[in-house]
Amino acid sequence: MNKGRKAWAIGALTVLAISAVVFTVDLGPRMEYVPEPAFVQAVDTIPDPPGAYGIPMSGFLIEQEHVRKGSTFGDLLSAHGIGYPVVDSLVRLAEGVFDVKRMQVGRPIAFVFTDDEAHELRYFVYEVDLVEHVVFSTQAPLGVRVGRREIDTQVAQVSVPVTGALYNDLDQAGADPMLSMLLAEIYAWTVDFYRIQKGDRFTLIFEEQRVDGQRYGRPKILAARYESGDAVRDAYFFEQDDQADYFDPEGNSLRKAFLQAPLKFSRISSGFSRRRFHPVQKRFKAHLGTDYAAPYGTPILAVGDGVVEKAGYTGGNGKYVKIRHNGTYSTQYLHMRKILVNQGQRVAQGDVIGEVGSTGLATGPHVCFRFWKNGSQVDHRREEFPSAEPVATAHRARFVREASRLMAELDEARHRADQRVVF
Ligand SMILES: [Zn+2]
Numbered sequence: 500m501n502k503g504r505k506a507w508a509i510g511a512l513t514v515l516a517i518s519a520v521v522f523t524v525d526l527g528p529r530m531e532y533v534p535e536p537a538f539v540q541a542v543d544t545i546p547d548p549p550g551a552y553g554i555p556m557s558g559f560l561i562e563q564e565h566v567r568k569g570s571t572f573g574d575l576l577s578a579h580g581i582g583y584p585v586v587d588s589l590v591r592l593a594e595g596v597f598d599v600k601r602m603q604v605g606r607p608i609a610f611v612f613t614d615d616e617a618h619e620l621r622y623f624v625y626e627v628d629l630v631e632h633v634v635f636s637t638q639a640p641l642g643v644r645v646g647r648r649e650i651d652t653q654v655a656q657v658s659v660p661v662t663g664a665l666y667n668d669l670d671q672a673g674a675d676p677m678l679s680m681l682l683a684e685i686y687a688w689t690v691d692f693y694r695i696q697k698g699d700r701f702t703l704i705f706e707e708q709r710v711d712g713q714r715y716g717r718p719k720i721l722a723a724r725y726e727s728g729d730a731v732r733d734a735y736f737f738e739q740d741d742q743a744d745y746f747d748p749e750g751n752s753l754r755k756a757f758l759q760a761p762l763k764f765s766r767i768s769s770g771f772s773r774r775r776f777h778p779v780q781k782r783f784k785a786h787l788g789t790d791y792a793a794p795y796g797t798p799i800l801a802v803g804d805g806v807v808e809k810a811g812y813t814g815g816n817g818k819y820v821k822i823r824h825n826g827t828y829s830t831q832y833l834h835m836r837k838i839l840v841n842q843g844q845r846v847a848q849g850d851v852i853g854e855v856g857s858t859g860l861a862t863g864p865h866v867c868f869r870f871w872k873n874g875s876q877v878d879h880r881r882e883e884f885p886s887a888e889p890v891a892t893a894h895r896a897r898f899v900r901e902a903s904r905l906m907a908e909l910d911e912a913r914h915r916a917d918q919r920v921v922f
Contacts, residue, residue, distance in 0.1 A: 552624050552634055553646050554611055559621065562610045566625075572599035579610055579620040581637050589635050593643045597625075597633045629710040651709045654721070656908065658702040658916035661695055675707060675718050682723060685734050685745045689753055690725055699727040702913045704905060720745075722905035724913065733909065735902045739894040748906065750890035750898055756824075757884050758802040758848060760791060761832055761868050762855070768792035768865055771878035777860075787876035788833070788869040795864045797855040799832050801846040810842045816867075817859025820852050830879075833867040834859050 566575075573586045590599055602608075602625055611622035623635040630650060636642040657674040659665075670676040682701060707718040723734045723745075734745040734753050745753045769775065769790035777784045805824040812818050818835040836856025840846060857864045870879035890898040 552609070552622075552632055554622055554624075554634065558614050560612045560614045560618075562612070564608050564610070566602050566604050566606050566608055568604050572602060575608070576620070576623060576635075576637065579623075581620055585637060585641065588641050589637070589643060592641060593633070593635070596643055596645060597627070629713060629715050648710050650715060652706060653709070654704065654706050656702070656704050656912035658700065658912050661697055661699045661701070663697075665695065665701065669701075674703075674705075675714055678703060678705060678718055678720065681718065681720050682725075685720060685723060685753060686725060686732070687754075689732060696727065699725065700913075701725055702909050702916070704908045704912065722909050724909045733906060735898075735905045737890065737894075737898055737901060739891055739898075744887070746890055746898070746902070748902055750895065750902075752887035752889055754848075754887040755884055756803055756887055757828075757830075757879070758800060761799050761802055761830075761866055762791050762793050762797055763800070765791040765793045765797070765866075771880070788831075788867045789878070789880065790865045790867050792863065792865045793855045795836055795855055795857075797864075798851040799835065799853045799855060799866055801848060801850045801852050802830055803828070803848050805829075805846060807840045807842055807844045807846060807852070810838050810840055810844075813859065815860050817861060818853070818856065819859075822846060822852070827873055829871040831869040831871065833869070834861040834865060836864075 572590065573583065576586050576589075577583065593599060607626040609622075609624040609626075610620055611624065613619045613621055620637050623637055624632050625635075626632045627645075630648050632646050632648070634644050634646055655674070657669065657672050657678075659668045659672045659674070662668055665679040665682065666676045669678050682703075702724040703720055704722040705718050705720045708715045719736070720734075721736045725732045725734075733748055735748070737744060737746050747753060767789060769786060771789050772786045774783055775786045777786075799820075801822055803822070803824045805822040807820060808823040808829065809819070809821040816831075816833045818838050819831060819833040820835065820838055820840060821829055821831040823829045832853060834855075834857055835853040836858065837854040838852070839854070840850075840852045846852060855864050855866055861867075868879075870877050870882070872882070
């Protein structure tokens, strides 16, 4: 037995030992100690799943590798003594379950051998992702099956003072830094993320998934609290009629009806004006829109939910889209390089509807954004827009219950952060 194989034999034994205890030992709540004054604790824990892909491990050895560039399913198996007729049968058996040509470079694979003189390859395993793996039985009876590792969902809390970039503050507190992105989305209309100050604080109750201890997928924020000076802004996740949203304690949506601009990052190159000098037509003319300059190809976003009323071309507008949001408001986006929606299509706020271009009467790449209110064009930057829908009366009682529970959890997380002993 060579050194590498010995290591895997020990590995296999460890896996065996772990799988044996997983369902009998209560691992207790998972605690992570983090630097004061940040605080993270899992409040709900499900035991880790057993490893070894559900293959009984006694009498087997595992060799784990990664798919290398250029290696194919056939090569990998034939290099371990499996003949092409068997490879062929396995490929056919896998049809509809897994296409072996879809194996990706870098993904983990495992060879499972009998731990005896024969040292025969019994199973080949390909890990599609952290959760899913495909097991090929390489000896009679040949077979293919897809296995899934258990996803461990837990609710955790973190309370972190802002010291610099929120991303780093969360990371240092042991929480998923991805949460900073989610917070920016939740508070997009109520907190200016460029003005967050040192000493402000975020407290979160969030759900995250782990597979074998590794973070998996996107976390979900259940409740968030932003404190800045005396101002406290809570956000509670709530679902009504299959629609999920974040609401303040009064049940108002934190989302405004419209995005501030149709581009994520842009510069206003020309504002709304009843009279301005037109750069192409060389004469004074009203400019009933706001121009946002951005590079060619920048995604243009629908500023609100609605239906595409027009998606077409005119000499002046170039390629353009007009969205009808409700009985009162419509928005129009001009000079696109490419239109990515069709007339009659329903779009959601933030959906990409086209790409920045300079078609029609335009000197350079930009979006001319036009806001229509009751059929006439208005300066959207001077309008006061209503909030998105609040919690409906029918769901009010349930919201009050859930919000008060989440509020208590935020209070507790916040309180614990204060109570921690400073050494
Ligand atoms: Zn314009």
